[in-house]
Amino acid sequence: MTLTLEVIGISVLWLFLFLYVIVASIDFGAGFFNAYSAFTNKQHILTNIIQRYLSPVWEVTNVFFVFFFVGIIGFFPQTAFYYGTTLLVPASIALILLAIRGSYYAFATYGAKINHRGYIYMYGLSGLLLPAALSPVLAISEGGFINMVDGNPHLDYWALFTSPLMWSIVVLSIAAVLYISAVFLTWYANKAGDVKATDLMRKYALIWAGPAIITATGIIYELRGHSPEHYENLLDLWWVFAISFLLFVGTVYLIWKRRNYGLAFILLVGQFFTAFFAYGLSHFPYLLYPYLTIYDSFTNETMAIALIVAFIAGLGLLLPSLYLLFRLFLFDKDYVKGKSDYHA
Amino acid sequence: MVLEDTALLSRILTLLTLSFHIIYATIGVGVPLMIMIAQWVGIKKNDDHYILLARRWARGFVITVAVGVVTGTAIGLQLSLLWPNFMQVAGNVIALPLFMEVFAFFFEAIFLGIYLYTWDRFEDQRKHLLLLIPVALGAAASSVFITIVNAFMNSPQGFEVLNGELVNVSPFLAIFNPAMPTKVAHVVATAFLTCAFLLASIAALRIIRGSTHIYHKKALHLTMKLGLVFAIATAIIGDFSGKYLAEYQPEKLAAAEWHFETEEGADLVLFGVLDGEEPKYAIRIPYALSILAHSLPNAEVTGLNEFPEDEVPPLWIHYLFDIMVSIGMWLAFIAFVYVAASWRGWKFIKQKWFLWLTLISGPLALVAIEAGWWFTEVGRQPWILRGYMTVEEAATTSGQVDLMIILFAGLYFILGIGTIVVLLRMYKRNPIEKELAAREAQKGGEKE
Secondary structure: OOHHHHHHHHHHHHHHHHHHHHHHHHHHHHHHHHHHHHOOOOOHHHHHHHHHHHHHHHHHHHHHHHHHHHHHHHOOHHHHHHHHHHHHHHHHHHHHHHHHHHHHHHHHHHHOOOOOOOOHHHHHHHHHHHHHHHHHHHHHHHOOOEEEOOOOOEEEEHHHOHHHHHHHHHHHHOOOHHHHHHHHHHHHHHHHOHHHHHHHHHHHHHHHHHHHHHEEEEHHHHHHOOOOHHOOOOOOOOOHHHHHHHHHHHHHHHOOOOOOOHHHHHHHOOOOOOHHHHHHHOOOOOOOOOOOOOOOOOOOOHHHHHHHHHHHHHHHHHHHHHHHHHHHHHHHHHOOOOOOOOOO | OOOHHHHHHHHHHHHHHHHHHHHHHHHHHHHHHHHHHHHHHHHHOOOHHHHHHHHHHHHHHHHHHHHHHHHHHHHHHHHHHHHHHOOOOOOOOHHHHHHHHHHHHHHHHHHHHHHHOOOOOOOOOOHHHHHHHHHHHHHHHHHHHHHHHHHEEEEEOEEEOOOOOEEEEOOOHHHHEEEEOHHHHHHHHHHHHHHHHHHHHHHHHHHHOOOOOOHHHHHHHHHHHHHHHHHHHHHHHHHHHHHHHHHHOHHHHHHHHOOOEEEEEOOOEEEEEEEEOOEEEEEEEEEHHHHHHHHOOOOOEOOOHHHHHHOOOOOOOHHHHHHHHHHHHHHHHHHHHHHHHHHHHHHHOOOOHHHHHHHHHHHHHHHHHHHHHHHHOOOEEEEEEEEOEEEEOOOOOOOOHHHHHHHHHHHHHHHHHHHHHHHHHHHHHOOOOHHHHHHHHHHHHHHO
């Protein structure tokens, strides 16, 4: 695998998808934990912490998602044909959930200050349904769920919904969302000096660590039956998954010992980063097995270069802005501790 | 059966999403500029009322941005879901502005978050004003980039088709297509115009409701002056748009004007109903169409009969064109009257009947935005890429579009109601008098 424009393109997109997975997990999980704490009458412990983090960044989270799907159409236009045609229903459902979440979050926190329970539950539940609605795409990309009829792709819903692989991916995505979110919020609550919230989130992080790692391993096993070729590729990268597992152990150890939550979160990001990239690498060069590789779906060279130049220029604008955002909110002690509320 | 026509269903769903989204998108493009101007005036005049104006507009703005973001995400993805064949071509030729739009959006999102949560955090209000510049710029830039994509659909260029393959792609030629300058300018100017009038409507409403506070008068005065500036800009750009159409999309102009025979010294047809090929009850302005199309009263304007029947857009777009132009004229008129009268010190603009006229102008401006987009989109039927790809060829082959229409219609209904309820609550619970009193009390407290 040489460093061609195709490889640069898919790496950029994979990176953005990864970033979306992390920031969206924090967002989706936060909604769920907020709802769960309302259900168990512990809402007063968590709500402030969660809102203080989410309010200035929820819109940014959404852009990572838009970035990914606009980018993939730009670099790999043929994906529009295959995935666009087949994903109408699952993607529309995800869109509706996303719309309800995003707008109602704004309605409630900026606008009417609604504290209605039903709404909080709905918001929390939609956070779990979203990863479930988005994750079948990963199963579809493995091949075996799309039939070509008259030259047009059709999704075989029956095969998809009866596939253990699909359900394993759904379960993994939910477990991972809750795990990532809990570790982040443990760190964030600790930064805020909020002992009760830290303890509660620490408990959730430890609870969800198990399911996250078990389902992840389970999927590798599922792939053995579903796509042997992919499974072989995964085995070749066993050492990357080993590193990932060690990072996982590190995170859990630190959380368990109540030490260094910041480092724990960094290890967690490292764990998902290695696993995510090893998974992507083993899928190479297919975007949709066996119809679409990154080579035959790639855009023309002129456009690819233009996009990469635009990407670099855009990043030059984006990184300092993101740094500013983090410095003002995530890493600003007074803001995190809620000493001052400067909301318009 | 109609329900099996996925091209038609895809059109309906796209229409539904876009019609809903553009309300919020227009507000999203224009209001940041208004907030920025209010903040700037407030700093310059050292007048707390304008700063408060900016702050209160910003609060309402967040609600509309939220819905704008989520419906924008919806249409972004729906393009690929409903028009996969078109997006394949678009990806090859016009991906650059699409990609840049996301960057602009990113930029705006980051600074909007910062702006909203740093109120009073900086001692110096000027620093806070600086944060608004990227918000307003990002908002305008994203509308520029996305309009470029739409302009490309109206006058595609920058590629060649050889045996069904796209060759010789030039992203920059695709961006700088003939429709781009007028379209971009028109979209941006009308968004500013609409927002100025929407905010003027709010001020007028408060005064009609009996608030005598100077704050509302300042708000009305500022927005009406801005309204006049953007109305003039819109009129000038509208004229250029007419000339663009005559040159590059004559069938759209001819359908809009019910102009069948190619002739010199063509009349402009206002209103009326069509009976065969004869507009009835219409007002005809001699030579005006020739002037609109080519700046010369005797210039030749191409008629509809020159085009193959299956490439002629539906003739009802005439009504849309009329609605858009009439409302545009009305907005320019009322803004002019207001500014002239307040300059001369005439009192009638403070009377209820005039305030009512101001009040209805904001919603009318939104109607004009909708009519204008419907006109431009329906006016390029049957093409999705004029001259290259029809709507039929671009549509998805998926059979579940009808169900999705129902789901999304429900969603937009809820979001629409939600926006109205939340905005009303927000301002009713905290009227300006209350907020000012609270600020006074806080300031008094600090001095003690």
